[in-house]
C-alpha cells in the first residue's frame with residue numbers, strides 16, 4: 001500500500017514564521033506570552049508552553065516580558081499599548097496580512113469607502129478594520145453590501161477568502177460606483193491546500209486530513225475531501241487512526257491544514273505505514 005502526501009499541505013509561510021519568532025523569543029528567556037493561541041493546533045500550543053511560551057487572552061494578562069503578536073495581526077493600538085507598558089513586542093504578523101493592513105490604510109487616506117471582504121468576528125478582519133480607521137463595510141457576500149454606499153469604493157480582502165467571493169462582491173459593486181479600487185490581498189496558501197486536497201481525494205482510496213479539530217482551515221479541507229471521497233477522516237494526531245479505515249485500500253492520501261506542524265504529519269504517515277504493514 002502506498003501513502004501519498006498532497007502537493008501543498010501543512011504549515012504556511014506565515015505560521016511557520018510566527019512559530020520561529022516565538023521560539024527565538026523563548027530562547028531569550030524571561031516571560032513570553034502570545035496574544036491568543038499562536039496556532040489552532042492544541043499539540044503545537046502545548047509544545048510552545050513546554051518551551052515557556054504561554055497564551056494570554058488579553059493584554060491585561062501580560063505584566064512583563066515579551067508579547068508575541070500572531071500571524072493574524074492586530075489593531076495597531078494594541079502594539080502601542082503593549083509598548084507603553086514596557087513589553088518587548090515581537091510582531092509575527094504575516095507579511096501578507098500586513099499588505100492588507102497597508103491597503104486598508106491607503107484606501108482610507110485616499111477617501112474611499114472601504115469594503116472588507118471577510119468574517120466580521122475574525123481577528124484578522126478586526127486588525128484590517130482598525131487600519132481602515134475603524135470605518136468599513138464588512139461583507140461575506142454581495143448580499144451583505146449596504147443599500148447606500150459612496151461612489152468611490154475601495155475593497156480589501158481577508159487573506160483566506162475564496163477568490164470567487166471577492167469576484168462576486170466586485171461584480172456587484174461595479175455598476176453602483178464611479179470608481180472602484182480593489183486590493184486583492186488573498187493569499188494563495190489556502191487555495192493551494194484546498195486544490196491539492198481535492199485532487200488527492202479523487203485519486204486515493206482513503207484520505208486522512210491532519211490538523212486541530214479547532215482549526216477552521218483544516219475542517220474546511222476535511223469537508224472538501226469528504227465531498228469527493230467518503231473514506232475521509234480528520235485526525236489531530238496519529239493516536240486517532242483506526243486500522244479498520246484502511247481495509248482493502250491500496251493508496252492512502254494525507255493532507256494537512258495550514259496550522260499543522262510537520263512532525264504531526266510525519267507521525268500520521270509513519271503510523272499509517274505501520275498499521276498497513278508498509279515500511
Ligand code: SF4
Nearest residue numbers: 012014094096159187
Ligand atoms: S494563510 Fe497566508 S496570509 Fe495567512 S498566515 Fe499563512 S501565509 Fe500568511
